[in-house]
Amino acid sequence: MYQLSPSILAADFNCLGEQIRQVEEAGVEWLHIDVMDGAFVPSISFGMPVIASIRKNSSLFFDVHLMIEEPGRYIEEFKKSGADMLTVHAEACKHLDSTLREIRKAGMKVGVAINPGTPVSQLECVLDLVDMVLVMTVNPGFGGQSYIESCTGKVQKLRKMITDAGLDVDIQVDGGINEKTIDKVLDAGANILVAGSAVFGGNIGENVRRLKERMERR
Numbered sequence: 001m002y003q004l005s006p007s008i009l010a011a012d013f014n015c016l017g018e019q020i021r022q023v024e025e026a027g028v029e030w031l032h033i034d035v036m037d038g039a040f041v042p043s044i045s046f047g048m049p050v051i052a053s054i055r056k057n058s059s060l061f062f063d064v065h066l067m068i069e070e071p072g073r074y075i076e077e078f079k080k081s082g083a084d085m086l087t088v089h090a091e092a093c094k095h096l097d098s099t100l101r102e103i104r105k106a107g108m109k110v111g112v113a114i115n116p117g118t119p120v121s122q123l124e125c126v127l128d129l130v131d132m133v134l135v136m137t138v139n140p141g142f143g144g145q146s147y148i149e150s151c152t153g154k155v156q157k158l159r160k161m162i163t164d165a166g167l168d169v170d171i172q173v174d175g176g177i178n179e180k181t182i183d184k185v186l187d188a189g190a191n192i193l194v195a196g197s198a199v200f201g202g203n204i205g206e207n208v209r210r211l212k213e214r215m216e217r218r
């Protein structure tokens, strides 16, 4: 299964509902929602009230990327706001195993993310608890950054780890994904692609069509 998950961090918040409607109309099924706390990452974005508000008018799969310290504190609140999946950073959880189990128990899909400086070996003990691993391909905190080349090898390694373990886990990549970088991440084994600037910069429908076309060739 391949999915394009547009990151609303790059959307125009003055007409957020309308822009989400446009990606939905262009045939996207997932929406990437970046929550930042100003502690785990330098920047602050938005939280549950915004998610609850956009939930009212969208049936997209809400893929919520939590760039917050100790996200285990807010699992129920994110569930109530309408999240379908919570992805937490391995670096942000003191008790990663129990946080991942709690997300599952709350009835959501489970994701774990790693920063560019974190090796994939760190995930070995939790791979069987997750539906998806998010390999950050930029340092988290801001949209519009350039893809970090060393992350391609991490995706390859992770795909091998998952296959060798006989598991069915999605690999998401996030940061600097565009028409120039899309083929190498797909070749490396990623199947869920986040794109912010490459979707919301310019003609949304046309951007989605071009990126999806590259994924559908696989």
Ligand SMILES: O=C(CO)[C@H](O)[C@H](O)COP(=O)(O)O
Pocket: 007, 009, 010, 032, 034, 065, 067, 138, 139, 140, 141, 142, 143, 144, 145, 174, 175, 176, 177, 194, 195, 196, 197, 198
């Ligand atoms: O998690 C993120 C930043 O921390 C965003 O999802 C990411 O930056 C997407 O933006 P772009 O496609 O413009 O790089």
Ligand SMILES: [Co+2]
Pocket: 007, 032, 033, 034, 065, 174, 194
């Ligand atoms: Co993100």
